Amino acid sequence: MLRFLLIRLAQIPIVIAVVSLIVFVFLNASGDPVQLLLPVEASQEDIAQMREALGLDRPLLIRYWEFLVNAVRGDFGMSLRARRPAIDIVLEALPATLELAGAALLIATAISLPLGIMAAVRRNGFIDAAATVISVLGQSMPVFWLGIIMIMVFSVQLGWLPASGRGHWTALIMPAVALGWYMNALMARMTRASMLEVLGQPYIRTARAKGLPEHMVVLKHAFGNARIPIVTIWGLQAGAMLTGTVITETVFSWPGIGRASIYALQGRDYPVVLAAIAVFTVMFLIINLVVDLIYFLLDPRIRRS
């Protein structure tokens, strides 16, 4: 187990290095930030001076190497626009993103698990039909559209919830529902399928035959065995949710990393973009690590091997 954990931990810096290299090359090839930062009438000398001041006149690979060495120490350079350390801008936005993603995860998990379990237990019943509709719609609706429709109904028409911003807890409801909607759909479907498979197993018949109450059979014997694939999907979706925050934060003007990185990309503020991607990647890898640990706790077969 320790060995497994160490291998996983060792992979983190490699993944970050590869991810950042790809984005670093793309970003630097994509255009010159100096032209965006200086007025149109700037002279050649001014441009050269600015490039030198920002360190943009040196070869790409050398800049990448320096970037990596500094990044390990948490230094992603100064934001080209805000003239502050890029990592500060990203870390300031981190709590908002974690709050949003956490709330969305909570909503998705709290709805999808009971829904999926009940749908499987009462197969072809009313709840099963409702779960199917929810999961089909959830996987087909684009997040940004769902968000705008919710704003239209709950903010513009009914005036119940604020349309944007962060502060009061009511402002969190719509973005979290929009972001969690897709994951909820996928998890409900997965939970149902996984439960159906387990419920057909002989040991469930045995559990019933020995006179266990039905809720024990369902929750302990069936769900206990069905939860491994559910955790897999949970982990993958928790990671995918980070991507979802980019769009959700844009729609709801939520001051998180997603919105900050879109702004930074539009302004060609590379250090901020790279810092944001590094933070996203680290978060994703941490989630994966946690999911592996959860496997370990849940599945005795893995624990013993």
Added chain:
Amino acid sequence: MSVLIRNPKALIGMAIVGLVVFAALFADLVSPYDPYRQSLRDRHVPPQFALSEDGHLLGTDHVGRDLLSRVIHGARIAVIVGIGAVGVSAVLGMAIGLVAGFYGGIVGSFLMRAADIKLAMPMILFAIAWIAFFGGGLFSVIIVIGLWGWVPYARYSRSVVLTLRESLFVEASIAMGASNRTIMMRHVAPNLIGPLVIIATLQLGEAVLLESALSFLGLGVQAPTPTWGSMVADGRNYIDTAWWTVTFPGLAITLFVLGASFLGDALRDWLDPRSE
């Protein structure tokens, strides 16, 4: 085939996908108006459900363009990008999976690690960086979404190669002196086509969702070409006065994605009855 026709999910899926493809192919013939024609007098005309000569069934947008015609033309981008992108993913994924399965060892594990790394990258940021570099034309959007989706195809192809490698007929052809390439092309690839088409159908919806998200962010195929995502983005500024401008393009996206996933599910059940 008759199994497919008796399955209501398959029917709905085929009907929706068929309708969208039809709209894409014959957009110019079936749309009531020119999707680009602006009319300042007809800005934000609400949907008129009564059919009349100069009515707008789905209303008009902020510059007076007929929404129905734009939704119909928007199907073009959705279909072209959707099919193009899953095609790129399938070819790339199959190639990677075959190589990883055949050569195993370092090449194989390197390619499969690449899959993990891909999963760790926020898609939208990757796409934005790509589009900032290559521009946001149709081709660029197809490639970036296509590059994104190769992992399921690669995983599947690799698993098939690993199983087939042990099979007797492959062993026999190795004994008869067939090269790796011959085995890949003659024995492995034909076994892959069916399942990969199903994966592609299932992935089509996701590709369409990604295309619409990029268009929504202003990074897809550029205006004035109508795309469903950019129509939602346009309509977003008028949700208090013109609900129809954001509602209908979004419905079109939802329906198409839904149809594609129904069709994919049905095809999968048809080919692999064990799955349900």
